[in-house]
Amino acid sequence: MHINPGKAIDELITVLSFIVDVEGNKEYYHAWRVAVIASKLAGSLSKSKQRDIFYASLLHDMGAVGLTRHIIHFLRQENKPNRTILLSHPIIGAQQVSIIPKMNGVAKLILDHHEWFNGSGYPRGKTNKNIALGSQIIRAADSIDIALRDSHYQTFKSIKEKIIQSADKEISKNLARDAINILENKRFFSAVLNHRDIPELFYSTKTKIGQISMSKGIDAIGRTLEVIAQIIDMKHPFTAGHSQRVARYAMAIALAMKLNHDEITWIKWAGLIHDIGKLIVPRKILDKPGRLTRKEFKHVQKHPQTTYKILEMVSSLKDLAPVASGHHEYYNGSGYPFGLKAKESVLGARILTVCDAFDAMTSNRPYRKPLTHLAACQEIKSLAGKQFDPEIVNFALPLFKNLGL
Ligand SMILES: [Fe+2]
Ligand SMILES: [Fe+2]
Ligand SMILES: [Fe+2]
Ligand SMILES: [Fe+2]
Numbered sequence: 561m562h563i564n565p566g567k568a569i570d571e572l573i574t575v576l577s578f579i580v581d582v583e584g585n586k587e588y589y590h591a592w593r594v595a596v597i598a599s600k601l602a603g604s605l606s607k608s609k610q611r612d613i614f615y616a617s618l619l620h621d622m623g624a625v626g627l628t629r630h631i632i633h634f635l636r637q638e639n640k641p642n643r644t645i646l647l648s649h650p651i652i653g654a655q656q657v658s659i660i661p662k663m664n665g666v667a668k669l670i671l672d673h674h675e676w677f678n679g680s681g682y683p684r685g686k687t688n689k690n691i692a693l694g695s696q697i698i699r700a701a702d703s704i705d706i707a708l709r710d711s712h713y714q715t716f717k718s719i720k721e722k723i724i725q726s727a728d729k730e731i732s733k734n735l736a737r738d739a740i741n742i743l744e745n746k747r748f749f750s751a752v753l754n755h756r757d758i759p760e761l762f763y764s765t766k767t768k769i770g771q772i773s774m775s776k777g778i779d780a781i782g783r784t785l786e787v788i789a790q791i792i793d794m795k796h797p798f799t800a801g802h803s804q805r806v807a808r809y810a811m812a813i814a815l816a817m818k819l820n821h822d823e824i825t826w827i828k829w830a831g832l833i834h835d836i837g838k839l840i841v842p843r844k845i846l847d848k849p850g851r852l853t854r855k856e857f858k859h860v861q862k863h864p865q866t867t868y869k870i871l872e873m874v875s876s877l878k879d880l881a882p883v884a885s886g887h888h889e890y891y892n893g894s895g896y897p898f899g900l901k902a903k904e905s906v907l908g909a910r911i912l913t914v915c916d917a918f919d920a921m922t923s924n925r926p927y928r929k930p931l932t933h934l935a936a937c938q939e940i941k942s943l944a945g946k947q948f949d950p951e952i953v954n955f956a957l958p959l960f961k962n963l964g965l
Contacts, residue, residue, distance in 0.1 A: 580791070
């Protein structure tokens with residue numbers, strides 16, 4: 561497998577940071593905008609510091625994916641059920657990101673991105689010099705981004721006023737001065753403000769920053785996908801661990817089928833990321849305890865197609881798209897998104913279909929109790945040739961039966 565891990569991880573982080581900022585049909589570009597502003601503020605720092613700040617900006621709010629709505633709605637009015645996630649999101653995000661090789665520095669910046677210069681921030685109430693400059697820069701950029709979403713602060717004069725007020729409190733005087741200086745540039749100010757200009761501004765910033773080079777030999781892509789799997793599963797409390805279990809089951813089947821090492825890796829990766837399209841399904845639909853309306857069901861059914869579109873954007877891992885997005889295709893052609901029949905769906909996808917269904921059957925849902933492993937196996941057997949590829953069912957059943965429950 562000849563994949564440049566640095567490039568693949570960069571592409572994955574780019575697309576992930578875009579997709580978690582999509583809510584319904586709104587694209588917020590929060591992470592991309594914070595990355596653009598923070599990179600401008602970090603302009604005089606070393607290349608490697610700039611790179612850490614850039615990636616930390618893109619990933620800074622990943623720990624908040626479990627909130628009922630996008631985090632930008634919660635910063636002013638906090639409500640109780642979301643408070644714990646809100647206050648812990650820097651810790652959760654930092655823990656997740658630290659799993660990716662060479663991202664320890666990035667994780668540290670994420671941990672402190674809500675600390676305030678005067679000590680009144682969270683999670684640890686650090687002050688001044690105890691907060692890394694990179695975290696202070698992200699704090700400033702994050703605050704500017706949130707303010708610019710408020711119609712009050714969409715002129716240079718009003719945002720300048722706001723930044724001056726935050727000096728020595730939320731951010732240092734020096735940083736406040738630098739922030740005012742970069743926003744004084746009319747072209748930059750209007751480009752940041754105008755959603756249409758964000759992608760261009762973001763990609764030109766990204767080109768200047770460059771990628772983190774990853775050493776060969778470590779499964780850096782696999783670990784990044786594990787982190788993304790955790791983020792996907794955080795979106796919906798009833799699916800905790802789902803993506804990782806599906807990946808594990810799929811790997812076991814691929815091994816039993818004696819596929820080669822690359823094929824097994826590919827199937828595992830696809831399993832980890834198969835539900836990434838769910839990130840844009842609103843939480844209130846995913847969490848709905850009762851039956852979904854037709855419209856809501858249609859919305860949920862779109863997620864494998866979204867998975868396809870997202871993975872197509874990751875050029876280094878493009879081949880994952882047909883595998884990951886095929887996990888709701890049925891052997892008899894009555895599945896979705898493309899209605900692929902039998903072997904029109906690739907082998908990896910047919911494996912994932914069985915694993916996804918098995919995990920759904922054996923997991924708790926708000927509207928029904930989980931099936932025992934044995935009952936799920938019987939159900940899968942009865943659907944061989946209809947929903948599932950019978951050959952794969954033959955490999956899967958002995959494995960599922962031996963899961964020890
Ligand atoms: Fe945050
Ligand atoms: Fe943020
Ligand atoms: Fe799915
Ligand atoms: Fe799934």
